[in-house]
Amino acid sequence: MSLVNGLPAHVLFVHFVIVLVPLTALALVLAAVWPRAARRLGPVLPVLAFATLVTVPLTTQAGEWLERHVDSDPLVRRHTELGDGLLPWAAGLFILAAVVWWTTRRTAGQPGGSPGTARGGALVRVAAAVLSVVVAAGAVVDVYRIGDSGAKAAWHDGFSQRATGHDG
Numbered sequence: 001m002s003l004v005n006g007l008p009a010h011v012l013f014v015h016f017v018i019v020l021v022p023l024t025a026l027a028l029v030l031a032a033v034w035p036r037a038a039r040r041l042g043p044v045l046p047v048l049a050f051a052t053l054v055t056v057p058l059t060t061q062a063g064e065w066l067e068r069h070v071d072s073d074p075l076v077r078r079h080t081e082l083g084d085g086l087l088p089w090a091a092g093l094f095i096l097a098a099v100v101w102w103t104t105r106r107t108a109g110q111p112g113g114s115p116g117t118a119r120g121g122a123l124v125r126v127a128a129a130v131l132s133v134v135v136a137a138g139a140v141v142d143v144y145r146i147g148d149s150g151a152k153a154a155w156h157d158g159f160s161q162r163a164t165g166h167d168g
Contacts, residue, residue, distance in 0.1 A: 002065040010062035017059050020052040021143045024093050025136035031100045032132035038104035049097035056090040075153035082146045089139035096132045
């Protein structure tokens with residue numbers, strides 16, 4: 001999909017990424033460090049992370065189409081390069097969301113258990129929490145960097161520091 005109602009699809013799709021990546025990152029960290037939040041979120045967490053994962057390549061593909069339809073510019077190329085790096089972060093969010101959901105689901109149905117099982121489950125939860133914080137932070141920082149470079153590419157010569165006198 002390249003155009004939506006006559007506008008480049010990338011301009012519209014990017015809003016989904018800007019909202020979904022930080023929202024998914026926040027939900028993942030909450031669920032990973034707070035098991036009660038994970039139980040309350042339930043399957044919503046991996047579904048949200050999957051929706052986030054799907055929007056990234058859609059937005060990237062629409063951006064590649066747009067890149068071919070604008071003048072070549074170093075700022076646009078930089079934005080495109082940065083944008084290509086978001087998919088692994090989104091995949092990490094999805095994988096960790098699935099792991100956090102699965103481990104929470106498994107441990108919620110198991111009262112007690114052997115000490116070895118409990119220790120192994122705690123180790124997995126701690127590892128998932130640490131990885132979740134790292135991947136969530138990386139994904140949010142990457143979205144910020146991509147968005148900043150996109151805004152610079154789109155607006156670097158499209159406005160004036162002084163008012164143009166078009167007061168409405």
